[in-house]
Amino acid sequence: MGQCIRQAADGRTWLVRTLWGLRDQEAGWIGAEILNSNGSHDLGPLQVNSFWIPKLAVMVDRPPAQVRTWLAHDPCFNVQAARWIFLSALSATRDYWKAVGVYHSPTDWRRRRYAQSVAAHMKMRFGSTIFAATQTVRGSSGEGGRP
Numbered sequence: 001m002g003q004c005i006r007q008a009a010d011g012r013t014w015l016v017r018t019l020w021g022l023r024d025q026e027a028g029w030i031g032a033e034i035l036n037s038n039g040s041h042d043l044g045p046l047q048v049n050s051f052w053i054p055k056l057a058v059m060v061d062r063p064p065a066q067v068r069t070w071l072a073h074d075p076c077f078n079v080q081a082a083r084w085i086f087l088s089a090l091s092a093t094r095d096y097w098k099a100v101g102v103y104h105s106p107t108d109w110r111r112r113r114y115a116q117s118v119a120a121h122m123k124m125r126f127g128s129t130i131f132a133a134t135q136t137v138r139g140s141s142g143e144g145g146r147p
Contacts (some may be wrong), residue, residue: 001045008083015083017122017130022046022103024080024121025114026072033072043071044078056081057144 001023009015026047028034034042040048046069056071057064070077082103089102100112100118121129 001075001079004079007076007080011128017126018086018100019079019083020125021118021122022100023079025118028078030075031073031127040042043068044073046077046078046082048081049076052081052085056084072133 003022007020008019019125021108024045026042026045028045028047030045032042032044032047034047036042036049039129042048043050050071053064054070057067060067062070070137071081074077086099086103089099090096093099093102097115097119098111101115104114105111119131
């Protein structure tokens with residue numbers, strides 16, 4: 001899993017930490033297909049919701065059934081999909097913690113609760129000072145403060 005996360009982060013330490021935070025929060029595994037109360041499924045190590053399958057299938061030009069299998073059973077595909085979901089949310093919201101929350105839910109209170117939980121996981125994995133050196137970056141990417 002670590003190799004997949006490092007590859008997806010492409011040398012960006014803040015993204016490595018984010019993906020590990022999401023992974024630790026989601027606590028999925030290779031082969032996971034967890035049924036949600038709304039009929040969707042959370043798939044693989046980062047529990048990518050099956051809601052994303054049609055969009056991902058178009059992006060990779062593969063049948064939805066194949067994308068679903070990859071999400072559940074290919075850890076690197078799962079991490080790349082999670083990366084894309086998170087970075088898309090970051091681009092749309094221009095706010096790091098909102099993007100973390102959007103990974104989980106479109107509902108505001110669920111996003112906030114989720115982001116707090118991911119932050120706690122990141123502190124457990126990387127130490128309590130992980131956010132002490134947070135820099136706010138404003139530039140053409142529009143990315144807000146990042147760990």
